[in-house]
Amino acid sequence: MPEIIDGSVESVPGFSAVGVSCGIKRENQPDLGLLLCDVPCAAAGVFTTNRVQAAPIYYCKKVLTSNADRIRAIVVNSGNANACTGQRGESDASEVAAKAESLFILEERTALVISTGIIGVPLPVEKILAGLSKAKDRLRAKPEPSAKVGDSFSRAIMTTDTVEKRLALRFDLGGIPVTLGAAAKGSGMVHPNLATMLGFITTDASVTPQVLAGALRWVSESTFNMLSVDGDRSPSDSVFLLASGTSGAATIDSTESAEYAAFRNALLLACETLARKIVADGEGATRLVEIRVVGGQNPESAERVARSIANSPLVKTALHGADPNWGRIICAAGYSGVPVEPDRIDIYFGKLKAAAGGVFTGVAQEALARELQKKELTLTVDLNQGSAECVFWTCDFSYDYVRINALYHT
Amino acid sequence: MPEIIDGSVESVPGFSAVGVSCGIKRENQPDLGLLLCDVPCAAAGVFTTNRVQAAPIYYCKKVLTSNADRIRAIVVNSGNANACTGQRGESDASEVAAKAESLFILEERTALVISTGIIGVPLPVEKILAGLSKAKDRLRAKPEPSAKVGDSFSRAIMTTDTVEKRLALRFDLGGIPVTLGAAAKGSGMVHPNLATMLGFITTDASVTPQVLAGALRWVSESTFNMLSVDGDRSPSDSVFLLASGTSGAATIDSTESAEYAAFRNALLLACETLARKIVADGEGATRLVEIRVVGGQNPESAERVARSIANSPLVKTALHGADPNWGRIICAAGYSGVPVEPDRIDIYFGKLKAAAGGVFTGVAQEALARELQKKELTLTVDLNQGSAECVFWTCDFSYDYVRINALYHT
Numbered sequence: 001m002p003e004i005i006d007g008s009v010e011s012v013p014g015f016s017a018v019g020v021s022c023g024i025k026r027e028n029q030p031d032l033g034l035l036l037c038d039v040p041c042a043a044a045g046v047f048t049t050n051r052v053q054a055a056p057i058y059y060c061k062k063v064l065t066s067n068a069d070r071i072r073a074i075v076v077n078s079g080n081a082n083a084c085t086g087q088r089g090e091s092d093a094s095e096v097a098a099k100a101e102s103l104f105i106l107e108e109r110t111a112l113v114i115s116t117g118i119i120g121v122p123l124p125v126e127k128i129l130a131g132l133s134k135a136k137d138r139l140r141a142k143p144e145p146s147a148k149v150g151d152s153f154s155r156a157i158m159t160t161d162t163v164e165k166r167l168a169l170r171f172d173l174g175g176i177p178v179t180l181g182a183a184a185k186g187s188g189m190v191h192p193n194l195a196t197m198l199g200f201i202t203t204d205a206s207v208t209p210q211v212l213a214g215a216l217r218w219v220s221e222s223t224f225n226m227l228s229v230d231g232d233r234s235p236s237d238s239v240f241l242l243a244s245g246t247s248g249a250a251t252i253d254s255t256e257s258a259e260y261a262a263f264r265n266a267l268l269l270a271c272e273t274l275a276r277k278i279v280a281d282g283e284g285a286t287r288l289v290e291i292r293v294v295g296g297q298n299p300e301s302a303e304r305v306a307r308s309i310a311n312s313p314l315v316k317t318a319l320h321g322a323d324p325n326w327g328r329i330i331c332a333a334g335y336s337g338v339p340v341e342p343d344r345i346d347i348y349f350g351k352l353k354a355a356a357g358g359v360f361t362g363v364a365q366e367a368l369a370r371e372l373q374k375k376e377l378t379l380t381v382d383l384n385q386g387s388a389e390c391v392f393w394t395c396d397f398s399y400d401y402v403r404i405n406a407l408y409h410t
Numbered sequence: 411m412p413e414i415i416d417g418s419v420e421s422v423p424g425f426s427a428v429g430v431s432c433g434i435k436r437e438n439q440p441d442l443g444l445l446l447c448d449v450p451c452a453a454a455g456v457f458t459t460n461r462v463q464a465a466p467i468y469y470c471k472k473v474l475t476s477n478a479d480r481i482r483a484i485v486v487n488s489g490n491a492n493a494c495t496g497q498r499g500e501s502d503a504s505e506v507a508a509k510a511e512s513l514f515i516l517e518e519r520t521a522l523v524i525s526t527g528i529i530g531v532p533l534p535v536e537k538i539l540a541g542l543s544k545a546k547d548r549l550r551a552k553p554e555p556s557a558k559v560g561d562s563f564s565r566a567i568m569t570t571d572t573v574e575k576r577l578a579l580r581f582d583l584g585g586i587p588v589t590l591g592a593a594a595k596g597s598g599m600v601h602p603n604l605a606t607m608l609g610f611i612t613t614d615a616s617v618t619p620q621v622l623a624g625a626l627r628w629v630s631e632s633t634f635n636m637l638s639v640d641g642d643r644s645p646s647d648s649v650f651l652l653a654s655g656t657s658g659a660a661t662i663d664s665t666e667s668a669e670y671a672a673f674r675n676a677l678l679l680a681c682e683t684l685a686r687k688i689v690a691d692g693e694g695a696t697r698l699v700e701i702r703v704v705g706g707q708n709p710e711s712a713e714r715v716a717r718s719i720a721n722s723p724l725v726k727t728a729l730h731g732a733d734p735n736w737g738r739i740i741c742a743a744g745y746s747g748v749p750v751e752p753d754r755i756d757i758y759f760g761k762l763k764a765a766a767g768g769v770f771t772g773v774a775q776e777a778l779a780r781e782l783q784k785k786e787l788t789l790t791v792d793l794n795q796g797s798a799e800c801v802f803w804t805c806d807f808s809y810d811y812v813r814i815n816a817l818y819h820t
Contacts, residue, residue: 052744052752052768084740084752086769119737120770235741313723313807327529330494331645334462342462342494358462359496360530397723 002266007168008154011181012202014038014246018138019156022131024079024124030156032131035074035200041242043071044213046220048237055082055089056113063109068209073111074240075100078159082115082123083235092123099129103136116159116198116236154183157198161185165277171266173259176249178205180266184274199239199274205263206245208253215264216241223271227279227393228310275393285395288376289319293390295383301338302390308336316397324368326354340383348380412676417578418564421591422612424448424656428548429566432541434489434534440566442541445484445610451652453481454623456630458647465492465499466523473519478619482520484650485510487538488569489527493645502533509539513546526569526608526646564593567608571595575687581676583669586659588615590676594684607634609649609684615673616655618663625674626651633681637689637803638720685803695805699729702790706798711748716802718746726807734778736764750793758790
């Protein structure tokens with residue numbers, strides 16, 4: 001089993017990371033992060049399915065098409081999403097990447113870039129270029145290139161996040177110790193005009209780019225794609241995974257091996273932990289809710305029901321008020337588009353059964369209310385139509401969500 | 411052109427309506443409405459598409475299958491939705507209908523029933539039966555059976571509504587003056603555990619049941635189905651239309667005549683007016699927003715884009731904050747599932763163009779902010795992909811929405 005340790009993307013030997021302030025955000029807040037590896041990495045990325053995609057995503061997809069076996073760096077800025085900026089956006093992204101490559105003497109097109117923040121405003125490229133030099137100085141000031149510079153990277157990628165989201169894992173691959181580091185951001189999906197879910201994962205396991213991409217896609221499907229703060233999807237949502245191969249463990253080049261299973265499990269644990277941290281820190285959230293839809297006819301229908309419940313403002317406001325309002329839950333299942341049978345649905349808050357066959361069980365309201373007061377709540381919906389399941393994470397909807405998103409400019 | 415007059419469902423000669431308090435709600439609030447016609451009416455209904463449907467909807471659908479040419483009454487209660495109440499729900503609905511039929515000496519199965527309010531709690535049938543007797547006394551106390559008893563009907567159907575929603579229209583059919591009356595309720599879709607959009611429309615036009623059903627379906631598609639307060643759909647949503655035929659105008663039995671066109675236009679005006687009133691009174695709403703999606707490839711895609719924008723919490727909170735956040739709007743269009751082309755999208759607040767080809771136009775923020783301060787705002791999104799259009803109504807998302815829906819029990 002992987003062991004969770006206090007760490008981040010730079011906990012993996014050979015990786016270094018730093019965050020600095022380059023002046024995109026006000027008051028010298030950190031807004032530029034740099035992740036660097038001593039050696040070329042196998043790299044994979046998963047990106048938003050929104051038809052509106054930020055310029056850096058176009059750029060990264062191109063770079064990964066040809067150079068997924070030799071990525072050395074990722075540059076990430078907050079405060080400006082470089083989205084809806086027309087033709088100019090992609091050349092700005094390219095210029096930032098080229099600067100990182102020249103500063104750190106990397107092969108051409110081996111740096112990735114990603115941006116999060118306001119939409120529709122051109123990227124302040126000069127500030128970022130100057131910021132990259134500052135980041136280099138900060139890294140150089142340390143005795144070793146891979147020295148830890150604290151949590152500045154995970155702080156620099158925050159927008160409305162209130163806490164850093166990072167962890168590291170240690171596990172074995174064929175008897176060789178391996179490390180995996182991870183950092184993420186994401187609170188509301190969109191703020192001030194657009195923010196984002198971003199994830200960065202590093203490891204010294206050796207994995208071929210193709211297998212790495214498959215593992216990241218598979219894990220994202222059941223973690224980052226199964227969370228919702230407000231149902232909005234940003235044009236910048238991205239998760240990156242870099243594998244340096246320096247651990248000495250044998251290269252994973254197929255999905256059939258025990259080593260692949262061990263690696264994917266560690267990746268799953270890291271991503272699930274980050275996903276839960278993101279939802280728990282959802283804009284204005286006071287409560288993390290795990291929705292378990294069971295008894296579905298197939299995985300897709302279980303997911304549609306879970307997503308419909310997770311995105312219902314009426315369910316989310318009830319959860320905020322600790323109101324055991326199973327009626328709203330059954331109702332959201334009813335309009336999910338899945339042919340649910342209302343008179344077969346059972347609903348549980350924690351272990352308490354509130355509805356059986358679509359009808360109230362008579363369980364004491366006080367007991368339900370106590371369950372709902374918890375900071376972390378499991379809500380189980382049994383469709384009793386089959387054996388497919390889905391786990392989905394969401395949070396409650398509070399006054400603060402409205403405040404954060406309505407009154408940013410005031 | 412139809413003339414809008416101050417009125418309601420009982421403004422049509424031959425119809426009477428009354429609202430009383432029967433004790434479902436606290437503090438003698440009106441919670442039972444009765445609509446009665448002196449003669450048998452052609453009747454039509456449109457109902458929620460939620461898989462969870464309240465018991466009265468099952469009951470009404472059955473009655474309308476056989477008796478759509480002779481409906482005499484509709485009983486509506488608020489405070490209890492008679493939904494998710496198991497086998498018992500439908501027999502309770504049937505008992506209420508039977509009581510109305512016996513009290514007013516109507517043919518069997520010519521009374522419809524509908525309920526709105528809390529879900530999962532059995533209908534307090536005894537209270538409603540006693541309330542019906544009270545309603546009869548109230549009607550009898552008036553000099554004539556069709557005498558006006560004020561707005562008590564439209565008050566009795568309110569839940570979280572803050573204002574009554576009603577109107578009447580006068581228009582001509584083949585030179586004969588005809589009246590159409592209408593009342594509706596609907597604020598949040600679900601409150602306290604479930605509330606609802608309900609509409610009641612009366613007329614003394616003569617229309618065959620089949621033509622009446624077609625007209626109501628067509629009009630509902632572009633009015634009640636094109637509004638969203640919070641995206642939640644209730645298991646009780648229903649609109650009823652009764653046509654008594656007593657005006658003396660010729661019977662409309664085909665959709666080809668000029669009279670049909672005139673009738674449908676009047677119905678459309680009534681339903682659109684009610685739809686706007688419902689959205690303007692959305693839970694916590696401070697602003698009515700008309701979303702016009704134009705330039706769509708087909709009507710379905712225009713509607714999907716409009717619905718995605720109307721239901722985005724991030725768009726709705728921005729509208730609350732009077733923030734001209736076109737980025738969130740383009741982003742919601744991007745995840746609508748429609749293959750929009752972001753770099754062709756133009757966005758207007760009122761007549762001000764904020765984005766052209768997916769990029770900010772540079773229009774003065776102050777001018778935009780002034781436009782957004784208005785109580786009624788038109789938001790136009792031009793997809794520039796074709797000529798299909800959709801008009802959709804929504805409202806902003808405020809602190810009060812959260813308060814109303816989170817803290818009902820406290």
